[in-house]
Structure formats: C-alpha cells, structure tokens
Amino acid sequence: MTRGKIAELIKLNTIFQAPMAGVTTPELVSEVSNQGGIGNIGAGYLNAKQTQNFIEKVKMNTNYFYGINLFVPEKSDLNEVEFDQAKQKFKQAAPAYAQEIPEKIEISHVFAEQIEVVMKEAVPIVSFTFGIPDVTVIEQLKQAGSYIIGTATTVKEAIEIENAGCDAVVVQGFEAGGHRGSFLGDNDLIGLFSLLPQVADSVKIPIIAAGGIMDKRGVKAAYNLGASSVQLGTAFLMTYESSADKLHKKTLLSSVETDAVLTKAFSGKLARGINNEFIEKYKHEREKILPYPFQNSLTKNMRSLAKQQNDKSFMSLWTGQSIRLSKEQSVRDLMNELKK
Amino acid sequence: MTRGKIAELIKLNTIFQAPMAGVTTPELVSEVSNQGGIGNIGAGYLNAKQTQNFIEKVKMNTNYFYGINLFVPEKSDLNEVEFDQAKQKFKQAAPAYAQEIPEKIEISHVFAEQIEVVMKEAVPIVSFTFGIPDVTVIEQLKQAGSYIIGTATTVKEAIEIENAGCDAVVVQGFEAGGHRGSFLGDNDLIGLFSLLPQVADSVKIPIIAAGGIMDKRGVKAAYNLGASSVQLGTAFLMTYESSADKLHKKTLLSSVETDAVLTKAFSGKLARGINNEFIEKYKHEREKILPYPFQNSLTKNMRSLAKQQNDKSFMSLWTGQSIRLSKEQSVRDLMNELKK
Numbered sequence: 001m002t003r004g005k006i007a008e009l010i011k012l013n014t015i016f017q018a019p020m021a022g023v024t025t026p027e028l029v030s031e032v033s034n035q036g037g038i039g040n041i042g043a044g045y046l047n048a049k050q051t052q053n054f055i056e057k058v059k060m061n062t063n064y065f066y067g068i069n070l071f072v073p074e075k076s077d078l079n080e081v082e083f084d085q086a087k088q089k090f091k092q093a094a095p096a097y098a099q100e101i102p103e104k105i106e107i108s109h110v111f112a113e114q115i116e117v118v119m120k121e122a123v124p125i126v127s128f129t130f131g132i133p134d135v136t137v138i139e140q141l142k143q144a145g146s147y148i149i150g151t152a153t154t155v156k157e158a159i160e161i162e163n164a165g166c167d168a169v170v171v172q173g174f175e176a177g178g179h180r181g182s183f184l185g186d187n188d189l190i191g192l193f194s195l196l197p198q199v200a201d202s203v204k205i206p207i208i209a210a211g212g213i214m215d216k217r218g219v220k221a222a223y224n225l226g227a228s229s230v231q232l233g234t235a236f237l238m239t240y241e242s243s244a245d246k247l248h249k250k251t252l253l254s255s256v257e258t259d260a261v262l263t264k265a266f267s268g269k270l271a272r273g274i275n276n277e278f279i280e281k282y283k284h285e286r287e288k289i290l291p292y293p294f295q296n297s298l299t300k301n302m303r304s305l306a307k308q309q310n311d312k313s314f315m316s317l318w319t320g321q322s323i324r325l326s327k328e329q330s331v332r333d334l335m336n337e338l339k340k
Numbered sequence: 341m342t343r344g345k346i347a348e349l350i351k352l353n354t355i356f357q358a359p360m361a362g363v364t365t366p367e368l369v370s371e372v373s374n375q376g377g378i379g380n381i382g383a384g385y386l387n388a389k390q391t392q393n394f395i396e397k398v399k400m401n402t403n404y405f406y407g408i409n410l411f412v413p414e415k416s417d418l419n420e421v422e423f424d425q426a427k428q429k430f431k432q433a434a435p436a437y438a439q440e441i442p443e444k445i446e447i448s449h450v451f452a453e454q455i456e457v458v459m460k461e462a463v464p465i466v467s468f469t470f471g472i473p474d475v476t477v478i479e480q481l482k483q484a485g486s487y488i489i490g491t492a493t494t495v496k497e498a499i500e501i502e503n504a505g506c507d508a509v510v511v512q513g514f515e516a517g518g519h520r521g522s523f524l525g526d527n528d529l530i531g532l533f534s535l536l537p538q539v540a541d542s543v544k545i546p547i548i549a550a551g552g553i554m555d556k557r558g559v560k561a562a563y564n565l566g567a568s569s570v571q572l573g574t575a576f577l578m579t580y581e582s583s584a585d586k587l588h589k590k591t592l593l594s595s596v597e598t599d600a601v602l603t604k605a606f607s608g609k610l611a612r613g614i615n616n617e618f619i620e621k622y623k624h625e626r627e628k629i630l631p632y633p634f635q636n637s638l639t640k641n642m643r644s645l646a647k648q649q650n651d652k653s654f655m656s657l658w659t660g661q662s663i664r665l666s667k668e669q670s671v672r673d674l675m676n677e678l679k680k
Contacts, residue, residue, distance in 0.1 A: 154598055155664065174514060175531035188598040191515035191531035193561065194552035194661035198597050201664065212534035221533065221561035257538050258494055258528040321534035324495065324541065 002124050003167070006065055006147040010168055010206045010229045014038055015219070015338050017331075018210060018233035019069030019127065020178060020242075020318070021045045026054060028241040028331065030061030035335035038064075038125065044071040048113035055121045067125030067149070068118055072133050072183070073111045078294045089288035090298060093265075093281035094314055100301035105294055119144045127151065130269070130292075131183040132164045139165065151181030154188045154195070155202050162203045170231055171199050175212030177234045177260070177320035179271040186270045189262075193225065200226025214325035219338055232338075234320045239331045245307050248317050252326045260323060266303065266316045268295030277313035278302075342464050343507070346405055346487040350508055350546045350569045354378055355559070355678050357671075358550060358573035359409030359467065360518060360582075360658070361385045366394060368581040368671065370401030375675035378404075378465065384411040388453035395461045407465030407489070408458055412473050412523070413451045418634045426638060429628035433605075433621035434654055440641035445634050459484045467491065470609070470632075471523040472504045479505065491521030494528045494535070495542050502543045510571055511539050515552030517574050517600070517660035519611040526610045529602075533565065540566025554665035559678055572678075574660045579671045585647050588657050592666045600663060606643065606656045608635030617653035618642075 015037035017028065021044035029039030041058060043051050051068070058066050083105065091098045115137060118126055126141050127149035138148055142165070150161030151170045161169045172181050173192025180186065192211045199207055209227035213219060214235045222230045237244045238252065251274055261275045265282040269292040273279075278299075282289055289295050306314035319326075355377035357368065361384035369379030381398060383391050391408070398406050423445065431438045455477060458466055466481055467489035478488055482505070490501030491510045501509045512521050513532025520526060532551045539547055549567035553559060554575045562570045577584045578592065591614055601615045605622040609632040613619070618639075622629055629635050646654035659666075 155596065156598070173531055173533060174529075175534040189514075190597050190661055191513055191552055192533040193513060193531065193558065194515040194597060197555070197557045198662060198664045200557075212531055215537070217537045217540075217565050218533065220564040224561035224564060225557050256495065257530050257534060258496070321530055322538060324538045 002065075002145050003142070003147050006125060007167065007206075009038070009065065010208065013223060014229040015335065016040060016067075016208055016229060016231035017236040018231045019043070019067065020233055020237060021069070021071075023237050023242050023244045025241060025243045026057035026061060028236065028239065028243075029058045029066055031241050031331040032236065032335070033062040033064035033066045035332055036339065037335055038067055040067040040069055040125070040127065043068050043114060044129065046114075047108065047110050048117050051114050052117045052121070055117065055123060059121070065124045067127055068123045069127045069129055070111065070114055070118070072128050072131030073109065074131065074292070076291050076294070078105060078290065082290060083294075085288055086290045086295070086298060089282075089285060094278055094302055097302040097305060097314060100305055102297060102301065105297040107293055107297070115141070118146070122146070125149065127170065129179065129181045132161055132166070135164060149208065152199065153180055153182040154184065154190060155198050157182065157184050158199045158203050160184070162205050166205065168206045168208060169199070169203065170208045170210050171195055171227070173209075173211030175321040176210055177272050178318040179267065179269050182270070192222075196222065196225035196227055212320050212322045214320075214322045216338055216340055218322070234322065234326060235334055236331070237318070238326050238328055239334055240328065241331050245315070247310050247312055248315065249328060251312055251317050252319050252323055253328070255319070255323045257321050257323050260319050260321055264289045264295065266296070266299050268292035271316070271318060272321070273319055274317035276315070276317065342405075342485050343482070343487050346465060347507065349378070349405065350548065353563060354569040355675065356380060356548055356569060356571035357576040358571050359383070359407065360573055360577060361409070361411075363577055363582050363584045365581060365583045366397035366401060368576065368579065368583075369398045369406055371581050371671040372576065372675070373402040373404040373406045375672055376679065377675055378407055380407040380409055380465070380467065383408050383454060384469065386454070387448065387450050388457050391454050392457045392461070395457065395463060399461070405464045407467055408463045409467045409469055410451065410454055410458070412468050412471030413449065414471065414632070416631050416634070418445060418630065422630060423634075426628055426630045426635070429622075429625060430638060434618055434642055437642040437645060437654060440645055442637060442641065445637040447633055447637070455481070458486070462486070465489065467510065469519065469521045472501055472506070475504060489548065492539065493520055493522045494524065494530060495538050497522070497524050498539045498543050500524070502545050506545065508546045508548060509539070509543065510548045510550050511535055511567070513551030515661040516550055517612050518658040519607065519609050522610070532562075536562065536565035536567055552660050552662045554662045556678055556680055558662070574662065574666060575674055576671070577658070578666050578668050579674055580668065581671050585655070587650050587652055588655065589668060591652055591657050592659050592663055593668070595659070595663045597661050597663050600659050600661055604629045604635065606636070606639050608632035611656070611658060612661070613659055614657035616655070616657065
C-alpha cells in the first residue's frame with residue numbers, strides 16, 4: 001500500500017531532501033515532508049539508539065512519507081604500519097590538532113542493528129549509499145512495506161541497483177556535494193548532464209537526479225534529461241532547519257563554483273567540499289589517506305574541534321558545484337520556489 | 341545587418357555544430373547550415389591558405405550563416421632540456437612510433453593571417469578557443485560585420501569574454517569531448533548542469549551550451565538551465581559528413597561513458613577522449629608532457645600514422661561523456677531529431 005503510493009509520488013516529480021549525514025535534523029526532515037517533499041534522515045553516522053530516536057522525532061512532526069539513508073558497510077582492514085604512517089601525516093597536515101588523534105580506531109558495526117530499527121519503525125523509504133545490501137535485506141525491507149532506493153554514479157552501478165531489486169535509483173552526478181555514492185571504483189566522474197539520459201536508456205526503475213540542482217531551472221532540466229524526481233543537498237543544507245554550522249553556510253555564501261574540490265582527506269572516500277588547508281596538505285600524498293571508514297575516524301575529533309573553534313581550514317565544508325546559487329532560507333520558501 | 345540577424349538566431353534556440361579542428365569538412369559545415377543549424381569550421385590547425393580554401397568551399401555549398409573557430413595563440417617557449425626529456429618519454433610511451441618524432445618543433449604563427457582571411461571573406465560568425473583575442477581584433481571583426489563568440493569553462497572566463505566585447509559565449513561543461521577551452525587555468529572542472537545557471541546569472545550576453553548534449557533531451561535541458569542555443573560536438577563527429585576516422589566512430593559505438601578520460605598527453609592541453617595505451621603511459625608522468633602547442637607537434641606524426649595503421653592505442657579518440665548516445669547518421673537526420 002505504502003510502497004505503491006510512494007512509487008506514484010516518485011513518478012510525479014517529487015523533491016527529495018538529500019540525506020546528508022551530520023547535517024539533517026528531525027526538524028529539517030519533517031518540514032520537507034510537510035511541505036510536499038520527501039525528507040530523508042542521514043543515518044550514516046548514527047548508532048541504533050540514535051537512529052531510533054531520530055525516527056521517533058520525525059514521526060512526531062510529520063504524517064507524510066519520509067526516508068532514511070544508511071551506509072552499506074564494506075569489509076576493510078587496517079594494519080598498524082598504515083595507521084602509524086597516517087598518524088604521522090595527520091600530525092604534519094594538522095599540527096594544531098595533533099592531540100585529537102584517537103588512540104585506537106574502532107569501527108562499530110551498526111548496520112544490522114539499524115536495519116532492525118528501520119523495520120520495527122516501518123520507515124516508508126529506505127535508501128542506501130556506498131553499495132547495495134544483500135538481496136535478503138532488500139527483500140525483508142520490501143516485505144515490511146518499505147520502498148527501497150539505491151545510489152549510483154555510473155550506468156553500470158544503476159543497472160546493478162535495478163538488478164538487486166531496488167525500487168528506484170538516485171543518480172548522482174559529478175557536481176554533487178559531500179560523499180560520492182560510488183561502489184564500483186571511484187575513478188569514474190560523470191557529469192549529471194551526460195549521466196541522466198544514459199541511465200534513463202539503461203534501466204526501467206525511476207530515476208531521482210542528484211548533483212548541482214539548486215533551483216527550478218535544475219529541477220526542470222533533470223526532468224528533461226530523464227529523471228522522475230530530484231534530490232537536493234546543498235540547497236537544503238543552507239536552510240534554517242539544517243544543522244550545518246553557521247560558518248559552513250557563511251562560507252558557501254561567499255564562495256564560487258571553482259572553490260569546491262573532490263577530496264578523500266576527511267573520510268577516505270571521495271567527497272566534494274570547499275578547498276582548504278587540510279585538503280591541500282594531502283593533495284600530493286593521497287597514498288597516506290586511510291580507506292573509509294578509518295580516515296573518517298582519524299579526523300573525527302579534529303573536525304568537531306575545528307567547528308567549535310570556527311577554524312574553517314580544518315572543517316569539512318561540503319557543497320555541490322552550484323555554490324553561487326546558495327541562499328539561506330526556510331524549507332518552506334525553498335519548497336515553494338521549487339514547486340512554482 | 342548580419343550581426344543583428346545572427347543575434348536573433350542565437351536567442352531563438354539554434355543548433356551549433358562544434359568546430360572540431362581536424363574533423364570538420366566543408367560538407368559537414370555547409371550541410372549543418374543548410375539544415376537550419378550553424379556549421380562551424382574548426383580552423384585551429386589550418387594555415388592561412390587552407391583557411392581560405394575551406395571558407396570558399398563552405399560558401400559554395402551554403403547561402404546560410406556559418407562560423408569559423410580560431411585558436412588564440414599563447415606565448416610559450418620550449419627549451420632543449422624539456423624537449424629532450426619529452427622525446428625520451430615519448431619513445432618509452434610509443435616505441436613503435438619512435439621514428440615519428442620531429443627533429444625540430446616549429447610553431448607557425450598563423451593567427452594574424454587567419455584573421456585577415458576571415459575579414460576578407462566576411463565570415464558571419466567568428467568564435468575563439470583557448471583565450472580572448474586583443475580588443476582591437478574583436479573590434480575590427482565586428483566592424484567588418486562578424487558576430488563574435490568566446491569559449492568559457494568557468495563563470496570568471498564567461499565574464500571576461502563579455503567584458504572584452506564578445507557578442508555571445510560558448511559555455512563548455514566538464515562533460516565535453518576534445519579540448520577544453522579554458523584560458524584562466526585548467527584545474528577547474530565544472531559540470532554543465534552547475535555551470536549554465538551560474539553563468540546565466542552572471543552575464544547578459546547569450547549562452548551557447550556545450551558538453552554532453554547529444555539529443556533532444558539535452559537540448560531542452562540546456563534551455564531550461566539558461567542557454568539560448570546549444571553546440572554539439574560528438575553527435576556531429578558521428579555523422580557521415582564528418583571526417584572523423586571510421587575506427588574512431590566504430591570505437592565510440594562500442595564504448596561507454598566511463599571509457600572517456602581527460603588527458604594532456606596528445607596536445608599539452610586538457611582534452612577528453614577514449615582512454616588508451618598512449619594516455620595510460622603518461623598517467624603518472626604528467627610533468628613530462630610539453631605545454632601546448634609543443635606536445636601537439638611532438639605527437640602529430642604518430643597520430644596520423646596510427647590512424648593510417650588502424651592502431652587505436654595511439655590515436656586521439658575524442659568524445660564527450662554521453663558516449664552511449666552515439667549513433668551514425670546523416671546531418672539531416674540528426675538535425676531533424678534535434679528540431680522535433
């Protein structure tokens with residue numbers, strides 16, 4: 001029942017708020033849904049309890065459909081030699097934050113617990129980034145009534161997502177801010193303008209276009225190119241309801257499209273944000289960046305302390321390439337502009 | 341008079357055939373214009389006499405507006421040490437073509453002569469790549485009746501083009517095939533989806549969108565993002581009327597969007613084409629690539645011999661990112677599809 005209704009909505013040009021982990025708040029997610037879009041919880045960095053609390057708060061504030069996004073875990077190992085080398089490099093890159101290196105990097109395996117919470121709470125839409133979960137997980141969620149969305153950055157990834165039984169696919173262009181959802185290698189950078197029609201010709205499931213869309217012009221263009229719905233990140237990051245740092249928002253308001261770069265320095269995965277000192281320090285020593293999620297754990301304390309200290313040289317200032325279109329506004333005003 | 345009519349055409353969604361140097365033929369250019377678009381001569385590699393002959397042949401075959409594209413020359417020097425190092429690297433990268441290294445690299449300065457020919461022939465549209473010519477050149481051409489177009493890959497470049505007195509600007513996205521027209525540094529890679537609306541908000545002159553547009557979907561999307569007209573390269577490269585090598589066309593028909601990469605290996609300037617052995621050999625030794633036009637001269641004989649020998653590992657197989665949309669057809673059929 002729910003699945004069928006969501007399928008209809010997605011065919012009919014619905015606005016998705018991108019599930020930006022660390023930036024979404026229950027207020028943001030519920031307000032987007034209340035304004036006729038689909039709000040999405042960025043649960044990538046939450047544990048099971050936090051995931052549950054977040055869902056409960058969203059449910060209290062909206063009766064409309066909303067979604068949750070989970071990071072699909074990867075198998076990866078860290079050896080002591082690599083960790084030591086990465087710590088040395090970090091000290092050189094961010095000497096003022098040398099005290100913030102964690103003694104041990106422990107990776108919590110929360111994915112299975114998150115799936116349990118999501119099923120118990122019957123979340124209407126469940127999207128995945130960094131991969132495709134096991135078919136059994138997808139089937140369980142579908143049987144529990146959830147609508148399932150994968151994230152692709154190439155045609156091949158979109159086809160795999162369709163073949164795995166996902167109901168729709170977020171197609172993320174080169175322009176997108178924050179983490180790229182790639183899972184079949186991260187060398188392939190395809191602009192949204194080229195990617196959308198090629199995916200549209202290759203899969204039957206509906207496409208949700210993401211990357212560089214900030215206003216009505218982008219929304220219309222995405223539909224022209226074969227998308228059924230659109231997903232906006234930076235535009236929602238800039239709203240009053242997001243928890244993006246004030247300095248982050250202020251920086252975007254005074255930046256231009258060429259200020260954003262792709263880097264693995266913060267997390268070990270390719271992501272787009274405003275270039276700064278920390279990113280520059282790793283530019284010629286990319287081999288000293290640990291794979292995700294280890295680099296993410298390594299830089300975690302630095303990122304939160306830098307934010308407290310308003311030190312934007314060491315903050316992750318995620319943004320897509322349409323930076324000049326940024327403006328601070330309410331979710332209601334943004335949604336009204338997009339729906340025009 | 342001519343300038344005013346062309347200005348009207350560009351505002352009214354006209355299809356430009358990209359001036360692909362080495363690929364355009366008089367038949368291609370004139371047929372595009374005869375079919376309601378604007379054909380463009382890619383004169384970047386022609387001398388004054390060849391430029392004149394090409395224009396004469398186009399004029400014989402069409403009474404409609406057409407254009408010519410010139411490369412704006414840059415001041416650059418080559419020292420013996422760099423040249424020797426580049427020759428060594430070339431021998432290692434393309435041992436089968438070691439005999440094809442020119443003894444001396446001589447750069448012909450044809451730009452001023454080309455401008456004279458263009459003025460004498462009263463070419464209706466003159467576009468520039470790799471920079472903006474002196475204001476005096478622009479003014480002379482405008483007084484002679486030509487409509488002037490610059491090429492930009494960032495907002496800043498578009499603003500400089502407008503300020504220099506150009507009548508319109510080609511806005512070239514990250515997705516584009518062949519050479520990037522950048523002239524204020526080549527590190528800035530902006531997807532067309534993000535670039536178009538940001539340029540549209542920053543300049544008053546009309547925008548001609550380029551990069552990844554292959555069919556009606558892309559044409560409509562470009563107009564929604566703020567373009568007045570569009571320019572297609574790969575789609576016209578694939579027509580029967582282009583002189584692109586058969587193997588080049590065949591390769592595109594069996595390639596996918598992730599097969600194209602940006603490289604400086606062939607010319608010294610960043611360009612997008614199908615990845616191959618020659619490009620791979622330079623991947624980790626980019627510092628051994630000579631600046632344009634020296635690298636272009638260094639690899640020239642190799643490229644033409646490789647083409648003769650059907651050796652696609654050493655050919656420059658330029659293409660944009662929308663490779664899966666390639667099809668061989670006549671200019672007439674392509675234009676009819678685009679005008680639908």
